[in-house]
Amino acid sequence: MLIETRDLWKTYVMGTETVHALRGVSIxxxxxxxxxxxxxxxxxxxxxxxLIGCLDTASRGEYILNxxxxxxxxxxxxxxxxxxxIGFVFQTFxxxxxxxxxxxxxxxxxxxxxxxxxxxxxxxxxLSAVDLADRMNHKPNELSGGQRQRVAIARAxxxxxxxxxxxxxxxxxxxxxxxxxxxxFEKLHERGNTVIVxxxxxxxxxxxxxxIYLRDGAVEKEVVK
Amino acid sequence: MKVRDLFENIVLAWGAMKANKLRSFLxxxxxxxxxxxxxxxxxxxxxxxxxxxxxxxxxxxxAIFVSRYKPGISINGHNEEERNRKRLTVxxxxxxxxxxxxVEAVSPSKSWWQYPDGNHAKYRNYEVSRPELSGVTPxxxxxxxxxxxxxxxxNEMDMFYRTYTVVLGADVxxxxxxxxxxxxxxxxxxxxxxxxxxxxxxxxxxxxxxxDNYLLIPLxxxxxxxxxxxxxWIGVQAKNNSLMDEAIDEMTELLRRRRGVPxxxxxxxxxxxxxxFMDIYRQxxxxxxxxxxxxxxxxxxVGGVGVMNIMLVSVKERTREIGIRKAIGARRRDILWQFLxxxxxxxxxxxxxxxxxxxxxxxxxxATTPLAATVSIPSMVIGFSFSVGVGLFFGIYPATRAAKLDxxxxxxxx
Ligand SMILES: Nc1ncnc2c1ncn2[C@@H]1O[C@H](COP(=O)(O)OP(=O)(O)OP(=O)(O)O)[C@@H](O)[C@H]1O
Ligand SMILES: [Mg+2]
Numbered sequence: 001m002l003i004e005t006r007d008l009w010k011t012y013v014m015g016t017e018t019v020h021a022l023r024g025v026s027i028x029x030x031x032x033x034x035x036x037x038x039x040x041x042x043x044x045x046x047x048x049x050x051l052i053g054c055l056d057t058a059s060r061g062e063y064i065l066n067x068x069x070x071x072x073x074x075x076x077x078x079x080x081x082x083x084x085x086i087g088f089v090f091q092t093f094x095x096x097x098x099x100x101x102x103x104x105x106x107x108x109x110x111x112x113x114x115x116x117x118x119x120x121x122x123x124x125x126x127l128s129a130v131d132l133a134d135r136m137n138h139k140p141n142e143l144s145g146g147q148r149q150r151v152a153i154a155r156a157x158x159x160x161x162x163x164x165x166x167x168x169x170x171x172x173x174x175x176x177x178x179x180x181x182x183x184x185f186e187k188l189h190e191r192g193n194t195v196i197v198x199x200x201x202x203x204x205x206x207x208x209x210x211x212i213y214l215r216d217g218a219v220e221k222e223v224v225k
Numbered sequence: 226m227k228v229r230d231l232f233e234n235i236v237l238a239w240g241a242m243k244a245n246k247l248r249s250f251l252x253x254x255x256x257x258x259x260x261x262x263x264x265x266x267x268x269x270x271x272x273x274x275x276x277x278x279x280x281x282x283x284x285x286x287x288a289i290f291v292s293r294y295k296p297g298i299s300i301n302g303h304n305e306e307e308r309n310r311k312r313l314t315v316x317x318x319x320x321x322x323x324x325x326x327x328v329e330a331v332s333p334s335k336s337w338w339q340y341p342d343g344n345h346a347k348y349r350n351y352e353v354s355r356p357e358l359s360g361v362t363p364x365x366x367x368x369x370x371x372x373x374x375x376x377x378x379x380n381e382m383d384m385f386y387r388t389y390t391v392v393l394g395a396d397v398x399x400x401x402x403x404x405x406x407x408x409x410x411x412x413x414x415x416x417x418x419x420x421x422x423x424x425x426x427x428x429x430x431x432x433x434x435x436x437d438n439y440l441l442i443p444l445x446x447x448x449x450x451x452x453x454x455x456x457x458w459i460g461v462q463a464k465n466n467s468l469m470d471e472a473i474d475e476m477t478e479l480l481r482r483r484r485g486v487p488x489x490x491x492x493x494x495x496x497x498x499x500x501x502f503m504d505i506y507r508q509x510x511x512x513x514x515x516x517x518x519x520x521x522x523x524x525x526x527v528g529g530v531g532v533m534n535i536m537l538v539s540v541k542e543r544t545r546e547i548g549i550r551k552a553i554g555a556r557r558r559d560i561l562w563q564f565l566x567x568x569x570x571x572x573x574x575x576x577x578x579x580x581x582x583x584x585x586x587x588x589x590x591x592a593t594t595p596l597a598a599t600v601s602i603p604s605m606v607i608g609f610s611f612s613v614g615v616g617l618f619f620g621i622y623p624a625t626r627a628a629k630l631d632x633x634x635x636x637x638x639x
Contacts, residue, residue, distance in 0.1 A: 083554020094549045111554040
C-alpha cells in the first residue's frame with residue numbers, strides 16, 4: 001500500500017466558527033494506480049490533496065505514506081517527503097515567473113543537493129518526457145498555458161516521486177489543451193507512476209481507473225472501473 | 226550551507242536585484258555612502274600620516290625641544306599658572322649646552338613676523354613675500370639636520386660680531402636668484418641689508434606647502450634688530466639616541482634649578498621629543514577617525530534599516546514564490562539562507578561600490594593634490610565585511626519571516 005489515510009479530519013477555526021473541511025476520510029491507494037477525486041466545490045478535495053501532498057497536516061487521524069506515518073513529522077521531514085516522494089501539479093501552474101522552464105524543473109533537484117551536471121541532465125530528461133525539450137530556455141510568460149502546465153508536470157516528475165498529485169490541472173486550460181495534459185498523465189501512469197487527479201470534469205475522471213467522490217468533507221462513493 | 230548552495234543563492238540574489246534595479250540601488254545607497262566615506266577618509270588620513278611622519282622625522286629622531294608649554298590641542302587655552310610662566314632665554318640654552326653632558330648641540334631660536342603683512346626679502350627687482358625669518362645659532366644646523374647646497378652656515382664669529390649674514394631657504398634662493406649665484410650677494414630683508422652666505426637644500430613639502438620659504442640670520446644679529454623679551458624656542462640634540470632620557474633628565478634638573486621651581490611643584494616648562502608632535506597629530510587623526518566612524522555608522526544603520534524594509538517588502542511580494550519553493554521541498558533553512566544571502570549580496574554590492582568610489586576619490590586626490598592618499602587593503606576588507614555584516618544583521622528578521630511561512634497559505638497568497 002502506497003497511501004493509507006485513516007479517519008482524516010481537517011478543521012479550520014475562524015473566530016467563533018469552525019469549518020470541518022474533512023470529516024473522517026479513509027482512503028487507500030496502491031502503487032501504480034491512476035485515481036481521480038471528484039466532488040462539488042467546497043467538498044474538501046483540495047484539502048485532502050494538500051494533506052496527501054504533505055503541504056498541510058491533519059487535525060486528526062493518521063496518514064501513512066510508504067509505510068511511514070506522516071502525522072508525526074516535523075517541518076524538515078515534511079519538506080524532505082515533499083521533495084522526494086511527491087510531485088505536485090497545481091491548477092495555476094505555480095512556476096517561478098523569472099526562471100526559465102529548465103530552471104523551474106531543476107528546482108526540486110537543487111533542494112536535495114543534486115550536483116549541477118546531474119541536475120541539468122535530469123531536468124532535460126523530464127522536459128523531454130513532456131515533449132518540451134525545445135522550449136527549455138523559455139520563461140513561463142513565453143509559453144502557452146498547456147506548455148506551462150507541462151513544465152509543471154516535468155518539475156513534478158524530475159525527482160522520480162512515488163506519487164504525482166494534480167489539483168485541477170486542467171482547470172485553467174481549454175478542452176483541447178486539457179486532453180493534451182491528460183495524455184501526459186496517461187503516459188506517466190503507463191510508465192508506472194502513481195497519479196492522483198482532482199477534477200470537476202467527468203470525461204477527465206473517466207480516463208482514470210478509479211474515482212473517489214467527496215461530499216462535505218467525507219467520501220461519498222468510490223467507482224472502480 | 227554548502228559552498229555550492231551559497232553560489233546558487235548568490236545567483237538567485239543577483240537575479241532578484243536585477244529584477245528591481247532602481248529599488249536595489251536606492252536600498253544600498255546608505256551602505257554605499259558609509260563604506261565610501263570610510264575608504265575615502267582612511268585613504269586621506271593615511272596620506273596625511275605619511276607626509277606628517279616624514280616631516281616630523283626630518284627633525285631628527287634624537288631631537289628634544291624645550292618650551293614654556295607642552296604642545297597640544299587644548300580647548301581652554303592656558304591657565305593662570307601657565308600664563309605666568311617665565312620665558313626661556315638664550316642664557317638657558319647656553320647653560321644647557323654647558324652643564325648637560327648628554328647634550329650634543331643646543332639651538333635657541335626666535336622668529337619674526339613683520340607687521341602688517343609678513344617679512345620681505347628683495348634682491349634688485351626680485352622679491353619674495355612672507356618668508357619665515359628666524360634668528361638662529363650655529364647649532365641649528367645640527368639639531369634640525371639642515372643641509373646646505375651652497376656656501377656655509379653661521380659660525381661663532383658671526384654670532385660674536387652680529388654679522389648681517391643670511392642663509393636662504395631653497396625657495397627664497399630660487400625666487401631672488403633665478404639666474405645668479407646667490408653667495409656673496411647683498412639682499413634686503415625687511416629694512417636691513419644682509420649678505421648671503423649659504424643656501425639650504427630643498428626640504429620635503431608638507432601637504433603641498435613648501436617648507437623652503439625661510440631666511441636664517443644669526444640670533445645675535447636678530448636680537449640687535451628686533452630687541453624684545455619674547456622667549457626662545459630651544460631645540461636640543463642628544464649625543465646619541467640612547468642618551469635621550471639622560472639628556473632630558475639633566476635638562477629638567479638644570480631648568481628647575483635655574484627657574485627656581487620648588488621641589489614639590491611640577492615643571493613650569495615643557496621638554497618633549499618629536500614623539501610629542503606625533504601625539505598631537507594622532508589626537509587630530511583619532512578625532513577625524515571618530516567623526517568618520519560616527520558618520521559611517523549612521524549611514525550603515527540607515528542603510529541597514531532600508532535593507533530590512535526592502536527585504537520585508539520583497540518577502541511579501543514573493544510569498545507565492547516561497548510557497549512554490551516550499552511545496553517542492555525547500556526546508557526552512559533553505560528559504561532563510563536564500564533571503565539572508567540576498568540581503569548580504571545587496572549590502573555587499575553596496576560595499577563594493579563604496580570601495581570602488583572611495584578608491585577613485587583617493588586616486589583623484591592623488592593625481593590632483595600633493596597629498597599621497599593611500600588605500601589600504603585592510604580598510605577595504607573591513608569596509609566589505611561591515612557591509613555584508615549589515616545585510617546579515619538586518620536580513621535576519623525578514624528572512625526568518627520568509628522561512629516560517631506556511632506553504633499552503635503562501636501558495637494561496639495573491
Ligand atoms: N484556510 C482555510 N481556512 C478556512 N476554511 C478553509 C480553508 N481552506 C479551506 N477551507 C474550507 O474547507 C472547505 C473545503 O475546501 P477545499 O478547498 O478543500 O474545497 P475543494 O473541494 O477543493 O473546492 P473547489 O472545487 O472549489 O476547489 C471549504 O468549505 C473551504 O471554505
Ligand atoms: Mg480545490
